[in-house]
Amino acid sequence: METEQQHVCAAAQGCGERDNLNWLLHRAAQRMGAAMERHAVEAGVGIRGHLVLTALLDGHQQTQLALGNRLGLDKTTMTSTLDRMEQQGLIVRRPDPSDRRVRIPELTEKGRQVQAAVRLELELVERAVLEGLSTEEEAVLRRVLLRLAVPEESGASPGGSCV
Amino acid sequence: METEQQHVCAAAQGCGERDNLNWLLHRAAQRMGAAMERHAVEAGVGIRGHLVLTALLDGHQQTQLALGNRLGLDKTTMTSTLDRMEQQGLIVRRPDPSDRRVRIPELTEKGRQVQAAVRLELELVERAVLEGLSTEEEAVLRRVLLRLAVPEESGASPGGSCV
DNA sequence: TATTGTTATACTCTATAACTATA
């Protein structure tokens, strides 16, 4: 019916959703999240749980609140997520002697193993999704997304790497 | 306590969430969506509604199902979204004489006005978010995100533009 | 009085299934 030119995009103001950066971000996140969730759950934890496991990997001791702020999780979300992970034996909550209000989440050996296993699965998904991109394109993507996701720190660490 | 080198990122496998492409996408989408939602709601419709309005702008007549597939919305989500928009007088559902099962959503004049007003607001947000990026960086971002968000079409329309 | 963490509550988004009316 409209093979000729397929409409010239309504008043030169873009074609709709494809020019909508917010939509692009949400769709991309939705698709990638769904693909990863499938693989992660088979390996014993959701992507939310894996995110927390990975954040705990570096050995920094931090309160639940600090961990939530770092990952963009509400403290109530943090509680329920850690509840499930503690039941699964992936983490423990260690009380802090210097401040008896706080609890420091820490990886268990099982948590470390599950993190590593899931990480391999997720890397495969990520690699498949990024296939065909040049090294530079991927670098730009990561750098810009980091700016959008963690705005205040992008200027603080100009080197780009995490040291 | 650890000013020296701030930990060398746990076994060279990345610093955690900042190397997690899925997390970057979700955080970026979450932050941008929140910023846009605030501005959009003041102008009379949510970002979800504005997305639908914009998709209807081009005048293509399409069923609710087709519209939902295009935007990545479930048909049940589509129904409730259109319900609200029809109550607000932003769209009408026109029955299709050739197939009396389907209903074709169409913009009203008010819908067109609200779309334009909200669009101006959202463009300001988008511009603020992208501030500081080079033209090329923004182009790469949009192109790559489009590939992740709408994979099958990225190869079908090599020109990049939407004609 | 302020803060950490928990619980309760609610609202949105998403997905599934059941239902209708058409085809």
Place this chain on the structure above:
DNA sequence: TATAGTTATAGAGTATAACAATA
């Protein structure tokens, strides 16, 4: 029998507020 759309329901994700223990 299959499809478009609606409705009902349930599950996550997210946010707010109230609360207990502690600072």
